[in-house]
Amino acid sequence: MAKSLSPNSGLIGIAYLPHGTLLLDPNREDLPDGVKSLHSSCMKISEKIAELDPDLIILLTPHGINLHQAINIYQPGVLMSAASGNAEWNNQWNDYSVDVSLDGEICQDLYLYLKQRLPRVEGMLAFAGLSVPLRWGEVVPLYFALHKLALNTEGNNSIVKHISIQSRPKVIIIAQPMKGTTNEAQETYIKEQRSFLVEFGRLIRSWCNKSSQRILLVISGDQAHTHAWSTQLPTIYQPHPSCFSKFPKSGTEYSKLFDEFIHNWITGKYRKSKNELFSLDEELLLNQAGNIEKFALSCGYVGSLTMQGVMENDLIQNRIDDSSKPIDPSSYWLLTNFISSCPTYYRMMAALYIRNFEQ
Secondary structure, three states: OOOOOOOOOEEEEEEEEOOOHHHOOOOOOOOOOOHHHHHHHHHHHHHHHHHHOOOEEEEEEOOOOOEEOEEEEEOOOOOOOEEEEEOOEOOEOOOOEEEEEEOHHHHHHHHHHHHOOOOOEEEEOOHHHOEEEEOHHHHHHHHHHHHHHHHHHHOOOOOOOEEEEOOOOEEEEEEOOEOOOOHHHHHHHHHHHHHHHHHHHHHHHHHHHOOOOEEEEEEEOOOEOOOOOOOOOOHHHOOOHHHOOOOOOOOOOHHHHHHHHHHHHHHOOOOOOOOOEEOOOHHHHHHHHHHHHHHHOEOOHHHHHHHHHHOOOOOEEEOOOOOOOOOOOOOOEEEEEEEEEOOOOOOEEEEEEEEOOOO
């Protein structure tokens, strides 16, 4: 990949963040095991994002205002537009909210760039361009991505429930494609989805490389949703009763295997070489994980496919076990934070890659 115009501009970081609402409040008394560690890791990522000080955040979400088999970009070309909403789920967490400014001008540039190079790219105009409603798939990752930045802006060191960013960073939100309305359409699209979203990622990267902005890419997504779960869990952490057939209490044989593939893909742990540098393994993601995703049911898989294209062939240094070791000058990205935990029927994962500015 070509470098951006300035050593300090272009794509400076990639955060892969979960959107489970149960992560928002670590002080709830009924939290399943693993939630507090996930919350803490997301807050540490928030601190590093604040240090990166991005001008622009591009958020990719699988649960937004999605189109079937097409990418949906929010409000391109609309000046002075905002996006806001809360994280309500099962009538809980509606006191956690996010209010951000969308960058209509830069969004328009990205929209036209993608539209000219990729099929099935659409732009959305919501409510005459005045505002866009957000839900948990956007609010939770934005809450963590912006939390420390918001505290710095307000001169506050306490955890807050409402995040409001009205200046910088501005935000671009892109809803990733759904698979279709019929079984036939979904089966056909699954075959196209992988190469389509990898190419989408390549184009995101090439557009970022031309930008003078400091850009953070945030990927919203969770992993396999078919893990075993207990009726002893409070109801708000169980699948909705209407989904019991999709998410059986006993789980499926594919959930752990899928998550193992994703864990190895994102951290490079599958490599037996002692070389600390790795690249994201396309075959592992597209074929091994991809061939069982329809059984594992991961909403984050679309974001992973896009990330594969964004980081294609880049060398990554895994520093999550020892951040004090020397930075390898050959690396383009530093994997600084990672956690994976399964507190309920779906697994959540958080990771942060920071560009190696010492290249």
